[in-house]
Amino acid sequence: MWNFPLFPERASTGAHDVDFVFFCVMLVILFFLGLILSLFVTFLIRYRRGTKVNRSEPPDTNLKIEVAWVVIPLIISILLYVLATSVFFRLYRAPGDAYVVNVVGKRWMFTLQHPEGKREINELHVPIGRPVQLQMISQDVIHSFFVPAFRTKQDLLPGRYTTLWFEPTKVGKYHLFCAEYCGTNHSRMAGSVYVMEPADYERWLEVGGSNITLAKQGEALFQARHCGGCHGPSQAVRAPLLDGVYGSQVPVLREGDKVPHFVAADQRYIRDSILEPKKEIVAGYEPLMPSYRDQLGEDDLLKLIAYIKSIGLGKEAAR
Amino acid sequence: MTLVREPVTAHEDYLDAGYSLKSWLLTTDHKRIGLLYMASITFFFFVGGAAATIMRLELMTPRGDVLYTPDSYNRLFTLHGVIMVWFFLIPSIPAVLGNFLLPIMIGARDLAFPRLNLLSWYIYIVGGLLVLGVLIFGGVDTGWTFYVPFSSMFSNTNVIGAAVGVFIVGFSSILTGLNFIVTTHTMRCEGMTWERLPLFVWSMYATSLILVLATPVLAITLALLAAERIWGVGIFDPKLGGDPVLFQHLFWFYSHPAVYVMILPGFGVISEIVPCFSRRTIFGYKFMAGALLTIALVGFVVWGHHMFVSGQSMYAGMVFSLLSFIVAIPSGIKVFNWTATLYKGSIRFDTPMLYALGFIGLFTIGGLTGLVLASLGVNPHVHDTYFVVAHFHYIMVGGMVMAYLGGIHFWWPKLSGRMYPELWGKLAALTVFIGFNLTFFPQFVLGYLGMPRRVYEYAPEFQVLNVMSTAGASILAVGYVLPLAYLLLSLRYGSRATANPWRATGLEWQTESPPPTENFVEPPVVIEGPYAYSPEAAEEADHGHH
Numbered sequence: 001m002w003n004f005p006l007f008p009e010r011a012s013t014g015a016h017d018v019d020f021v022f023f024c025v026m027l028v029i030l031f032f033l034g035l036i037l038s039l040f041v042t043f044l045i046r047y048r049r050g051t052k053v054n055r056s057e058p059p060d061t062n063l064k065i066e067v068a069w070v071v072i073p074l075i076i077s078i079l080l081y082v083l084a085t086s087v088f089f090r091l092y093r094a095p096g097d098a099y100v101v102n103v104v105g106k107r108w109m110f111t112l113q114h115p116e117g118k119r120e121i122n123e124l125h126v127p128i129g130r131p132v133q134l135q136m137i138s139q140d141v142i143h144s145f146f147v148p149a150f151r152t153k154q155d156l157l158p159g160r161y162t163t164l165w166f167e168p169t170k171v172g173k174y175h176l177f178c179a180e181y182c183g184t185n186h187s188r189m190a191g192s193v194y195v196m197e198p199a200d201y202e203r204w205l206e207v208g209g210s211n212i213t214l215a216k217q218g219e220a221l222f223q224a225r226h227c228g229g230c231h232g233p234s235q236a237v238r239a240p241l242l243d244g245v246y247g248s249q250v251p252v253l254r255e256g257d258k259v260p261h262f263v264a265a266d267q268r269y270i271r272d273s274i275l276e277p278k279k280e281i282v283a284g285y286e287p288l289m290p291s292y293r294d295q296l297g298e299d300d301l302l303k304l305i306a307y308i309k310s311i312g313l314g315k316e317a318a319r
Numbered sequence: 320m321t322l323v324r325e326p327v328t329a330h331e332d333y334l335d336a337g338y339s340l341k342s343w344l345l346t347t348d349h350k351r352i353g354l355l356y357m358a359s360i361t362f363f364f365f366v367g368g369a370a371a372t373i374m375r376l377e378l379m380t381p382r383g384d385v386l387y388t389p390d391s392y393n394r395l396f397t398l399h400g401v402i403m404v405w406f407f408l409i410p411s412i413p414a415v416l417g418n419f420l421l422p423i424m425i426g427a428r429d430l431a432f433p434r435l436n437l438l439s440w441y442i443y444i445v446g447g448l449l450v451l452g453v454l455i456f457g458g459v460d461t462g463w464t465f466y467v468p469f470s471s472m473f474s475n476t477n478v479i480g481a482a483v484g485v486f487i488v489g490f491s492s493i494l495t496g497l498n499f500i501v502t503t504h505t506m507r508c509e510g511m512t513w514e515r516l517p518l519f520v521w522s523m524y525a526t527s528l529i530l531v532l533a534t535p536v537l538a539i540t541l542a543l544l545a546a547e548r549i550w551g552v553g554i555f556d557p558k559l560g561g562d563p564v565l566f567q568h569l570f571w572f573y574s575h576p577a578v579y580v581m582i583l584p585g586f587g588v589i590s591e592i593v594p595c596f597s598r599r600t601i602f603g604y605k606f607m608a609g610a611l612l613t614i615a616l617v618g619f620v621v622w623g624h625h626m627f628v629s630g631q632s633m634y635a636g637m638v639f640s641l642l643s644f645i646v647a648i649p650s651g652i653k654v655f656n657w658t659a660t661l662y663k664g665s666i667r668f669d670t671p672m673l674y675a676l677g678f679i680g681l682f683t684i685g686g687l688t689g690l691v692l693a694s695l696g697v698n699p700h701v702h703d704t705y706f707v708v709a710h711f712h713y714i715m716v717g718g719m720v721m722a723y724l725g726g727i728h729f730w731w732p733k734l735s736g737r738m739y740p741e742l743w744g745k746l747a748a749l750t751v752f753i754g755f756n757l758t759f760f761p762q763f764v765l766g767y768l769g770m771p772r773r774v775y776e777y778a779p780e781f782q783v784l785n786v787m788s789t790a791g792a793s794i795l796a797v798g799y800v801l802p803l804a805y806l807l808l809s810l811r812y813g814s815r816a817t818a819n820p821w822r823a824t825g826l827e828w829q830t831e832s833p834p835p836t837e838n839f840v841e842p843p844v845v846i847e848g849p850y851a852y853s854p855e856a857a858e859e860a861d862h863g864h865h
């Protein structure tokens with residue numbers, strides 16, 4: 001019973017950085033706490049009623065001292081701020097070559113889908129030593145993807161993609177929690193992250209589950225939903241071809257616009273094009289595309305995006 | 320602070336002004352209204368505390384067992400949060416001690432708008448009873464933060480009822496704030512210049528500014544929430560074209576400043592107690608008053624530090640983090656100045672002083688751990704874990720509740736005309752201090768380990784620390800029941816208090832205990848600063864007694 005942990009395991013590159021900042025902040029905290037406590041104890045003992053010490057003319061203020069305890073803490077704070085913020089930059093921005101896993105949160109589970117097509121629930125298997133980026137969205141309320149061993153978390157919002165990345169450094173099984181209160185079974189919205197040797201991971205990917213990649217599943221969906229009817233080569237309606245769109249700058253007109261302006265065709269743009277086609281109309285086209293708001297789930301949307309990304313521009317579209 | 324004219328003694332005190340229920344319920348005397356508030360917030364404190372006790376019992380084991388369903392747990396933590404924030408912490412020191420003391424401390428006869436003051440209390444009671452009814456019969460499961468779209472579209476509990484109650488009680492805050500601001504500006508007696516205002520009055524002034532400026536935003540936010548929930552107006556729900564993060568911005572725009580409503584009054588109380596029991600003037604008076612106002616103003620621009628992982632932009636996060644580091648500086652000034660006030664003092668350790676010292680220590684821990692949370696790099700790890708829970712309980716409970724209890728003991732002779740039992744007082748203060756640390760210190764460790772907040776079940780390796788926390792909570796409960804018991808008993812058995820048992824300098828001590836209805840028989844005239852104590856004189860006086 002007594003060998004309970006007092007400090008969490010460290011299993012990612014980010015975890016080391018975060019702990020480093022944490023220790024620096026703790027050092028500052030202990031310094032100030034120590035300072036105040038020692039002054040406290042000294043004064044309380046020395047100046048308690050009845051001691052024979054010099055009490056004449058207690059100072060009522062001292063500008064130099066006041067300025068000192070504004071300026072010194074300010075300098076220390078700014079140093080801490082710079083350190084903590086630089087680490088945050090690294091935590092926030094995923095490297096370009098990260099392995100992307102899609103996450104959909106719903107009450108009360110996380111569904112995860114690997115680009116190779118494998119799906120898991122409340123479990124995430126990842127290879128060691130490779131940056132992994134989670135592309136996340138919620139189907140209902142706000143959830144939060146939290147892996148203490150990686151020292152990071154990010155909320156999953158309805159209607160908007162958010163991302164989180166980490167690079168695992170230690171093989172093992174770690175906790176996965178939902179950190180944002182989401183109703184009845186919030187405390188049970190939890191699971192595990194398995195960090196594996198790359199070879200084990202390849203084997204894991206192969207056993208069970210579909211071998212159809214996410215992009216392929218998206219392509220199938222694209223046909224099944226008749227997107228191709230308009231966007232395909234034999235067009236019934238005049239609609240843009242989607243090859244090379246992802247990752248490009250698209251000229252669009254918003255309501256009331258006279259001249260088009262360019263927006264980056266990313267997940268957000270593709271998602272909105274499918275759910276709210278009238279919001280941003282590709283310049284030179286009629287607003288003929290129907291909204292798929294009530295027909296496609298978040299899982300389907302992510303598949304379609306994976307497909308459109310796979311025929312898009314740039315190195316991100318390599319798969 | 321010396322009075323030029325001596326008060327005439329043997330005058331009818333405010334407690335003797337009437338004994339009927341009507342004389343209390345229709346009173347416009349700020350002192351009686353203060354006591355009405357005291358009785359009501361004490362009631363709410365014990366309701367909220369009971370909820371916390373049941374939660375701690377549930378959390379003794381990793382599996383859910385004490386409560387049959389997770390929903391009952393979710394309702395309990397909502398009840399605990401809503402009651403403690405809006406019906407205990409926010410009104411606590413301002414509505415009880417502020418009401419009672421503010422006019423007396425500035426030498427006024429009453430607040431500027433006595434009838435409005437009574438109305439504030441009625442509004443508070445209406446809001447309070449409504450919320451209590453909703454929370455107990457039926458329950459609400461959104462947490463005190465009411466995050467959308469859970470609260471607007473998914474929770475099938477009585478969210479509207481609770482929101483209406485909180486909406487109503489907001490008006491009580493606004494009216495009290497307004498009353499205090501106008502009173503401080505217009506009712507100061509002869510010689511009571513701004514530089515002679517006791518720091519308690521400054522703290523009430525700063526708090527009132529926040530109440531008046533921030534509370535309307537809460538009201539608007541709750542109204543928008545209700546509009547979305549009832550009529551499906553799309554404001555926050557993305558399905559209706561809204562933005563859930565907008566709700567968080569609005570909510571924290573109110574709730575972060577509200578955090579300062581829950582601590583600035585504590586600063587005020589401590590700044591009265593420390594000089595009195597050190598028998599010397601406060602160190603750095605102007606900096607102390609300036610720090611209060613700075614916190615109140617800068618506190619309005621740090622709200623985004625609650626949202627670093629909510630999907631807010633990275634650059635917004637950077638600005639909010641920097642401002643949060645900066646808002647820590649004036650709090651630091653306060654702690655340093657209190658410490659310096661002990662230097663060359665003549666220190667006594669009576670119960671109020673024990674609470675004040677406890678406050679300074681616990682607030683310092685609470686404040687400094689805020690630096691961990693303000694650090695962008697570390698925040699994603701500790702956000703929404705028990706680390707946050709521990710941090711704000713160090714400030715709200717270790718800080719504000721300690722200050723409230725310290726203030727109640729300090730001014731008890733003035734409020735009630737009786738002395739509390741000193742030995743029991745010290746014992747209770749010690750119990751509270753030990754119980755508090757045992758309850759909340761393990762939660763820092765739990766948080767860094769990664770235990771999320773608002774959970775009914777948790778991973779088994781967190782159990783030992785949770786058991787420690789629950790053990791601490793039961794000690795803390797004893798520490799809170801003790802003062803309730805002996806203070807009530809002292810009303811009957813306590814020895815009669817003299818006008819100024821602590822030989823303190825504030826104007827409130829220059830009138831009788833309890834004060835006459837009109838506070839002063841003759842309007843006082845102030846000729847010096849608020850903390851004209853002398854440590855040397857105190858030493859000599861004590862020497863003479865032996």
Ligand SMILES: [Cu+2]
Binds near residue numbers: 143178183186187
């Ligand atoms: Cu959750």
Ligand SMILES: [Cu+2]
Binds near residue numbers: 621624
């Ligand atoms: Cu805040």
